[in-house]
Amino acid sequence: MTAITMGDDPGGQMVDMTVFTGERSMAGYRLNKLSASLIDPDNRAEFLVDEHAYCRRFELTAEETKLVIDRDWTGMVAAGGNVYVFLKIAATVGSNLLEVGAEMRGETLDQFMATRPPQAGSG
């Protein structure tokens, strides 16, 4: 069998990650359910009219509601949110993956873009 080299370098980069386990999925269930509901345009419209009411509809806790209102993507990951799902909140409020990602890195969008290769596309 072929030896694999990449990543077996002890000096290689370690990636900081929050693996979306079953337990995390349970913890973030309400938040993810709200986020997933935004695939429906009527739900997006309802969310935009009154975010607090929409969070009550999905029985979010006060802490979870604050994460939504504040667009606290890092907090959502910690609370069991899944990035593919809470991106639907970003979509609903006119944001996008790059802005969400820059926030999670603690950077502005411009700072993040400066870290990308020069031939950058858009995600």
Add this chain to the structure above:
Amino acid sequence: MGQIVGGIGVSHAPSLARAYDQDKRDDPEWRDIFESYKPAAAWLEALQPDALVMVYNDHVNQFFFDAYPTFALGVAEIFAQADEGWGKRALPDLRGDTRLGWHIARSLVADEFDPTICQEMVVDHGVYSILPFLMAPPWETPIVPLAVNVIQHPLPTARRCFDIGAAIGRSVASYDDARVVVMATGGMSHQLHGPDFGHVNPDWDNEFLDLLESDPAVLCELDHSEYMRRGGAESIEVIMWLAMRGALGSGVRNIHRAYFAPMLTGYGLVCFEPG
């Protein structure tokens, strides 16, 4: 008997959808990427497949965590495009091949694979972001989609993905005289959450492409943690490419290969023929 005439492994990414919709073919940042799909599209057209088996993952658009299937096979006349939150793109629905679909369902279960069978299923950017580059819409070639859980752990192993692909290969061999292409999508290295958002690893991605062609058994033995450590948590999608490789049998001929990592995701592409 049916025949697997080709296999495609390719990254999906929302950015590809945007580049297509905004027609970035002449944009200097995108030109080479657009060009890299053209030989694959020409090859696929020349193969004239009767159906495509499409191995991909849903991004919580069809399925939610109330009931999240490990493997889900779509058997329907039509697969509509999912609205992922940004609204639908100006692309047609996909046609399904129900006869082949039920045949694969029967043979997979007889072969001790137990997918959820879906008679209604929307399909998201896991297919829609990349298919227009490889096949011009409207799409006449019908599909049989197989959605794989690569999001909520526990996930199927890399070996399991290879094996279900091999079972699809056996299923097609026991079908009528049809020419089938197996396509698997999934981003290569990428991480989309946390402080290492944007992690890509082109060296690992290219090593994966080498091994996929020459020694996929090595890739089957890797744990999820090994994939994620190299390519980032969300790069685990790439295990779906092993289903395509499994469907093709022991040896393959590489027809076309391309790789770019311009931004957030390794965009890989391989086209194989059996042999």
